[in-house]
Amino acid sequence: MSEFEKGLVWMRRDLRCTDNATLTQALSTCREVYVVFVFDTMILKGLPADDRRVAFIHDSVAELARTLADAGGALIVRHGDPTVAIPSLAKSLGVQAVFAGRDYEPAAVARDRFVARSLDDLGIAFEALKDQVIFEASEILTSQGEPYSVFTPYQRAWLKQVRPVDLAPHGRTRDLQHLAVPPNDAEALPSLASLGFDVSEARRMAVPAGESGARQLLDDFLPRMAHYHERRDYPAVRGPSYLSVHLRFGTISIRTLAREAHAAMFQEGDAGSGARKWLSELIWREFYFMILHHYPHVVGKAFKPAYDAIEWASGMAADANFQAWCEGRTGYPLVDAAMRQINQTGYMHNRLRMVTASFLVKDLGIDWRRGEAYFARALNDFDLAANNGGWQWAASTGCDAQPYFRIFNPTTQSETFDPHGRFIRKYVPELANLPDKALHAPWRADAQTLLGGKVTLGRDYPQPVVAHDVARKETLARYAVVKTPAVTGKRIDDVGVE
Numbered sequence: 001m002s003e004f005e006k007g008l009v010w011m012r013r014d015l016r017c018t019d020n021a022t023l024t025q026a027l028s029t030c031r032e033v034y035v036v037f038v039f040d041t042m043i044l045k046g047l048p049a050d051d052r053r054v055a056f057i058h059d060s061v062a063e064l065a066r067t068l069a070d071a072g073g074a075l076i077v078r079h080g081d082p083t084v085a086i087p088s089l090a091k092s093l094g095v096q097a098v099f100a101g102r103d104y105e106p107a108a109v110a111r112d113r114f115v116a117r118s119l120d121d122l123g124i125a126f127e128a129l130k131d132q133v134i135f136e137a138s139e140i141l142t143s144q145g146e147p148y149s150v151f152t153p154y155q156r157a158w159l160k161q162v163r164p165v166d167l168a169p170h171g172r173t174r175d176l177q178h179l180a181v182p183p184n185d186a187e188a189l190p191s192l193a194s195l196g197f198d199v200s201e202a203r204r205m206a207v208p209a210g211e212s213g214a215r216q217l218l219d220d221f222l223p224r225m226a227h228y229h230e231r232r233d234y235p236a237v238r239g240p241s242y243l244s245v246h247l248r249f250g251t252i253s254i255r256t257l258a259r260e261a262h263a264a265m266f267q268e269g270d271a272g273s274g275a276r277k278w279l280s281e282l283i284w285r286e287f288y289f290m291i292l293h294h295y296p297h298v299v300g301k302a303f304k305p306a307y308d309a310i311e312w313a314s315g316m317a318a319d320a321n322f323q324a325w326c327e328g329r330t331g332y333p334l335v336d337a338a339m340r341q342i343n344q345t346g347y348m349h350n351r352l353r354m355v356t357a358s359f360l361v362k363d364l365g366i367d368w369r370r371g372e373a374y375f376a377r378a379l380n381d382f383d384l385a386a387n388n389g390g391w392q393w394a395a396s397t398g399c400d401a402q403p404y405f406r407i408f409n410p411t412t413q414s415e416t417f418d419p420h421g422r423f424i425r426k427y428v429p430e431l432a433n434l435p436d437k438a439l440h441a442p443w444r445a446d447a448q449t450l451l452g453g454k455v456t457l458g459r460d461y462p463q464p465v466v467a468h469d470v471a472r473k474e475t476l477a478r479y480a481v482v483k484t485p486a487v488t489g490k491r492i493d494d495v496g497v498e
Contacts, residue, residue, distance in 0.1 A: 003029040006034070006180070007032070008093060008098045009026045009033060009099045010037075010100040011064070012108075016064065018256075019256055020253070024171035030097065033178050034074075034076060035075050035179070036086070037077055038080065041080055058197075060251050061077070062189055063212060065189055073180060082111065083111060086115050087115065087118040091122050097124065100128055101128070101130075101131035101132060101250070103132075106299055132250060135290075138294075142157075147295075148287070150400070159283075217243050218243060225261070229273045232351075248380075258279060291303070298398070326374060331462040332414075337352075337418075337423055337427035342378045342379065359408070362475045365471070368397065372391040405479070407476075433452070438453065443463055
């Protein structure tokens with residue numbers, strides 16, 4: 001028996017019909033189900049007109065609309081402030097409940113609270129469901145009932161607790177039923193131009209959009225998963241899954257990916273090793289979601305508050321170095337190649353995210369928050385929890401058992417993970433004619449080698465903006481004045497946020 005006559009599913013980070021916990025719940029408890037997506041002006045207004053992520057979302061929403069139409073329903077599209085649009089639409093449709101996937105970012109939590117209160121005033125229920133993680137909030141705690149602050153023990157607890165039911169799919173596309181078409185039919189999907197965006201074909205993401213795009217990438221990755229642990233650190237090798245942007249916008253479910261990895265991790269040899277390593281990366285994602293939930297102060301502040309006392313480099317020289325880092329002009333080829341990759345494509349290899357972050361914070365001495373903000377604007381797969389967690393990990397201010405004196409050597413990283421310079425030559429073509437040995441540190445090359453490679457340092461390619469060995473000593477001194485602290489941030493339940 002249905003609990004509600006009519007329900008409304010508000011899709012946000014779950015742009016799919018397959019294995020969608022929110023949609024499944026609504027279809028199982030309502031006689032009629034409407035579906036809506038809101039192009040949120042509160043988010044869009046802060047983005048550049050050529051933001052490739054909006055084009056990806058637009059393409060994914062278009063596919064979602066077609067899938068719903070083929071199943072006998074329709075996608076209602078709104079462009080505005082969801083705190084106004086959702087209660088207004090729910091009232092006009094006469095629904096008794098609004099369903100949405102639970103979000104964990106502080107701004108989203110505040111938004112949903114406001115919407116829930118507005119709906120409550122109208123006598124309409126608001127049901128938020130877990131969908132974008134396997135385990136959320138306080139589902140995994142220490143034996144003392146506290147959230148984990150270090151990844152490895154969290155991962156052990158995650159693996160010990162997970163069961164097949166946790167990874168089981170929530171409904172299938174062919175199970176769609178009770179979908180309803182609004183009385184005045186669904187509005188046409190607005191064009192990118194009408195939303196205020198103009199994204200050229202050259203500017204668009206290289207990855208295909210929508211559920212079909214996610215499935216295509218997963219099918220490509222599964223035969224390669226066995227070698228993930230061997231290839232994942234090499235940016236010139238096709239090692240990653242390239243599914244992070246799909247996870248970010250929910251065009252594929254985390255259950256689908258975790259189920260594939262978990263099933264393969266028990267195989268012998270490379271197959272099991274690759275799967276275990278990939279599953280570990282998915283668990284890292286959940287770990288950072290959990291941290292954001294329990295310690296919302298990490299948005300803007302160090303997870304370990306004592307590190308907020310660090311005196312970061314500032315002034316004109318620091319600003320010039322930051323600009324050089326942003327534009328890929330540091331004089332360190334691997335760092336510059338990585339920054340040019342993110343600027344050109346919106347994608348950056350995970351190993352290079354660590355290298356570039358370490359370089360900004362520990363070679364240039366620049367506040368990690370400046371780098372975090374830059375990545376937030378540039379990354380296709382930007383996710384607040386993961387981006388913040390990764391930057392604080394690199395800055396040694398976050399959830400990391402390693403001490404602050406872990407400092408990546410950009411030249412050693414280059415020699416190790418791009419030994420033949422394939423990645424560097426692609427994104428720093430002015431160095432393409434240098435031999436491999438000189439490519440990673442061209443300032444060390446003799447005049448004859450540089451001449452043969454058609455490189456004049458300071459003209460064709462910059463001299464290093466800092467000397468790594470000198471910068472390393474300065475960083476050790478900068479951090480040494482801060483006593484290694486215990487975690488003192490307030491948990492989210494201490495401040496009354498659910």
